[in-house]
Amino acid sequence: MTHRDLCVHTSTPDVRASGVVVRLGGDVVLGDVDLVARGGRVTALLGPNGSGKTTLLHVLAGLRTPERGTVVVGDVAIRSLSHRRRARTIALVEQHASTTTDLTVRQVVALGRLPHRRMLGGTRSDSGAEVIDKVMDLVGLTHLADRGWTTLSGGERQRAHLARTLAQQPQVLLLDEPTNHLDLGQQLRFLALARDLGLTIIAALHDLELATAFCDDVVVLDHGRVHGQGPVTSTLTASLLREVYHVEASLDPHPRLDRPHLIWDRHVKENP
Numbered sequence: 001m002t003h004r005d006l007c008v009h010t011s012t013p014d015v016r017a018s019g020v021v022v023r024l025g026g027d028v029v030l031g032d033v034d035l036v037a038r039g040g041r042v043t044a045l046l047g048p049n050g051s052g053k054t055t056l057l058h059v060l061a062g063l064r065t066p067e068r069g070t071v072v073v074g075d076v077a078i079r080s081l082s083h084r085r086r087a088r089t090i091a092l093v094e095q096h097a098s099t100t101t102d103l104t105v106r107q108v109v110a111l112g113r114l115p116h117r118r119m120l121g122g123t124r125s126d127s128g129a130e131v132i133d134k135v136m137d138l139v140g141l142t143h144l145a146d147r148g149w150t151t152l153s154g155g156e157r158q159r160a161h162l163a164r165t166l167a168q169q170p171q172v173l174l175l176d177e178p179t180n181h182l183d184l185g186q187q188l189r190f191l192a193l194a195r196d197l198g199l200t201i202i203a204a205l206h207d208l209e210l211a212t213a214f215c216d217d218v219v220v221l222d223h224g225r226v227h228g229q230g231p232v233t234s235t236l237t238a239s240l241l242r243e244v245y246h247v248e249a250s251l252d253p254h255p256r257l258d259r260p261h262l263i264w265d266r267h268v269k270e271n272p
């Protein structure tokens, strides 16, 4: 079984959000957001703290109903799907997914198979044992399979949450700051693995260098509105970085590698 064998779907659909409005506590947190994430590509969702990234991921995952607007995966409105269909279509790895349980790591990963099980004469079919073994191997957690969940480090839990989500075999993977608990080696491994899956991926990231190195496209949020979206290099311009992050920074050709990298000045401007 290879990475791509995990994908049971024949297509990698686009994800489109149109006119999404979310109001929380009386404030507009997302104001008329339009987003397109192309099928089979990795799109970074960027923006300062509080700009609405997590809220938008929840709307895309069908976990939050917007006041206005729609989310369509391929040609299917996400809100029209049953929970089970939705779980096999689009899955979110949360930023602070806390699971307090006395399950083992393998049992937690196996929860990802629930949307694939059917009741047959009172017994559940499809244990998905092969898929579970594969995803645990992919994220490097096979040796911890029988460990109690609560004994894992933050980074190990983050990888286990990814494994559980991959066991779901979704068409679209949403990642909310997937690398925030990982050391540099694990960050690079995690994002390379995600890219190799060939899924449609939308990943909220704070690290612009990682976004530049691993993502095809970016969507940049600022105060709940889309400030820019498109291919990484043509979208992350010095003026956008100044306007959104209030820093002097630019993407320049990498001195050794065939990709741009981020050069920044450590002086931060006060928010206007």
Ligand SMILES: Nc1ncnc2c1ncn2[C@@H]1O[C@H](COP(=O)(O)OP(=O)(O)OP(=O)(O)O)[C@@H](O)[C@H]1O
Residues within 6 Å of the ligand: 024, 025, 029, 047, 048, 049, 050, 051, 052, 053, 054, 055, 056
């Ligand atoms: N339940 C709530 N009631 C009121 N405001 C909320 C609620 N939940 C979130 N917000 C506000 O919505 C805005 C967007 O939050 P969100 O978590 O989506 O931002 P984010 O871009 O993911 O932030 P970060 O990068 O810090 O994780 C923030 O200003 C936040 O304070």
